[in-house]
Amino acid sequence: MATAPATVVRPSRPHVLRSQDRRFVLVLQVVIGIVVLASWELAIAARLAQPLIFSSPLRIAERMVSMLGGEIVYGRTIFDHIGVTFQQIAIGYALGASAAVVLGYLFGRVRLLRRMFEPIILALFSIPKIALAPLFVLVLGIGLWSKVGIVFIEVFFVVFFNTMKGVLEVIEEYVHIARIMGASRWQTSRRVIIPAALPSILIGLKMGVPFAIIGAVLGEYIASNQGLGWFILYSTNSFDASGLWAGILLLVGITWTLGQLVNVAQARMLRWQPPRRGRSVSVA
């Protein structure tokens, strides 16, 4: 005869939190944050680690304030440097995204084109883009255009594939209905196919933003004498840890801001979509 287990077996529950748990979580998070920052600051103050290599929260904050106040860093203000990087990103993104949307649309509508050249594009995509970056520098030189080139290919692939997918997934009956009503090919493109594909296209455009930023910074690492990425690398080589951290934080801040801008634009353009249930990305 089987004996009952000595302890009560409690069923495993999936990840569900009650509201008091939520408050507890928040408190824990804040505590952890404070503890980490405080121990960092203290460790540096007690000379447990080198300030030049690690810096400390207060030093970083101080540096940020002075940089944003217009401090001249290696010949320019940080705003000049950011401006240079931003210019590269903007031009590269504009060119890359336009080319990608146009080609993605064509490949989505013309089967022959797709069958012929998509495998080639896929093959090119499989080469890590960072490996191709030096090639751009070799061919286009140290200035603006090599960075634009790198940003271009970083942006191109993600926008291209998402655009093509969006166009391919357009319900063909949408197109039939319009054509039978008498719509010309151009009218059908503009009023039916593009709006139908827009959600996917916007996803591609959104994903392209962080890639573009990475591309610009990468280009500046390889060969540049100005820009936010250059600043980060120069700080590294000069053992300027505070500057390095400040640069990284600025980079993250800019990435986040641009991302939010894209989100807002996306929400406005897609008001017609049924609201999605729950969180779209969730770790817990």
Added chain:
Amino acid sequence: MDSARKPQVATVRGADALPAAGRPLRNPLAAEQRIVLAGQAVLIGGLLLVWEYAGQTGLINVKLFSHPSDVIGRIWSMLAGEDLHGHTVFEHLFATGQALAIGFSIGAVLGVVLGFVLGRSALMARVFEPYLLGVYSIPKIAIAPLFVLVFGIGLESKIAVVVMGVFFMVFFNTFAGVVGVNEEFVNIARIMGARGMSVTRRIIIPAALPSIMLGLKMGVPFGVIGAIIGEYIAATQGIGWLIIRSTSFFDASGLFAALFYLVAATWLLSQLVSRIEARVLRWQPQRRQELVTY
């Protein structure tokens, strides 16, 4: 009341119903395939020819652009052990591979362990979620200099960047895999009397394994990228370092040849990973796992 109308044309069945203007129907896709191949050949062949021609006649600066015959020659000579700034191409590949292997091991272990711990504890997961996502949102290229500052130039900083790249991929997928384990499996085991570690070993890990494998598999290219980024910034050898070096020496054919070896090595590596995955997941029905990439 007879309201039936005779059909307007007598329905015909059988052989004499074949269409008058009949032509045999061919599979349209098969016919198209020939045009597709032709188009691809024309594009690739054409580009190569133009490139070679431009290089031979000096239309382009071969130091910047190189041309196919030069590149192939270089690939060949590298294969034979040409000295590239102090090492053969294989020694460079080995240096990169070393950083990759060590970094991958560390990153994978950390990723699996943390993914597991956070997967089983809802509280821990909730608490650390913003921190993890926050660190993940910093691009690798921005974090790499931090490691260089701390570890200096050389293998250690490369390994650190690889760890960063691999860790998140493995972590997120392990986490998703562990969270996704059907709680019924666990409950059944516990009711049968299984305890703690036994449940973990026999139930949870196998159930989460496909996701873990997926995370490991996807971690490899991210690890490769990490290694190369590390080599761009601070290294003295490695295939990525070789690429940068060729750039500053205006050695275009060397750059292309190095690229070739990088792509070839990466491809071989991914083939290896696929084989391993297939063996580990023998029991798995051909289900497509959802890739967690955020």
Added chain:
Amino acid sequence: MTQPVIEYEHITKQFWSQGSEVTALQNVSLTVGENEFTSIVGPSGCGKTTLLRLAAGLEDPTAGQTVFRGVPIDGINTRAGYVTQDSNLYPWMTLRQNVEFPLEIQGVRAGERRDRADEFIRMVGLEGFENHWPYQLSGGMQKRGSIIRTMVYEPSVVLMDEPFGPLDAQTRMVLQHDLLRIWGEKRQTILFITHDLTEAIAMSDKVVVMSARPGTIKAVYDIPISRPRDVFQIHNQAGFTEVYGEIWQTFRSEVVGSGADTAAAGQGGAAAGVA
């Protein structure tokens, strides 16, 4: 028989599916008359949708030709209207924008567009929903929107592909009623596909019965039931039972033979019991 609008002349349609040839239609000839409401019924896969698509110009026949008002169809036929099985309202347009869409395509002025669209929106009881997104409308409402989107530009011929298929029985009857009301006013030529024999008889002047694949025309029946018809009580209207019984005999062997449509078989049993 009124003036022929659509003439199918010895149509055979074959296509390639998963590595082998399929014959959808085999030497089909049929004439659809002006201002008539014609239904085509048949088992699944018999090619009735293909016939519709041929008239719309979405398909070309393998042999034979489709003639529209005396001119063979070559490419998309913009002189006919087409209502698909799914509502297919454009999700990025409001109800009103959807209904105005064909008028916009055809260059109608904004003011007139709105008036005409609103007239049809009122006709099917959708006032108040003009600025709703399609996802905010129920299935039946979307279906009505889809139908008036085609009706609004008043094509003289409307092709309808099982438009009420995905709806529940009550909504279906309401929409059948709405459609007949619109048709009563505008008297277009309607070619209507359905697998539901009752629906076909209730709505139409003529019912075409098709065989199972490869599709051929088995028979064409006149429906002598007087108009206006009460779709909610169609079984009680004079003449329905006889016509139903007769057509069912022809229909049944195709349906039961192809092993499909237990609903139709159920109806056949009920009608036979009454007769």
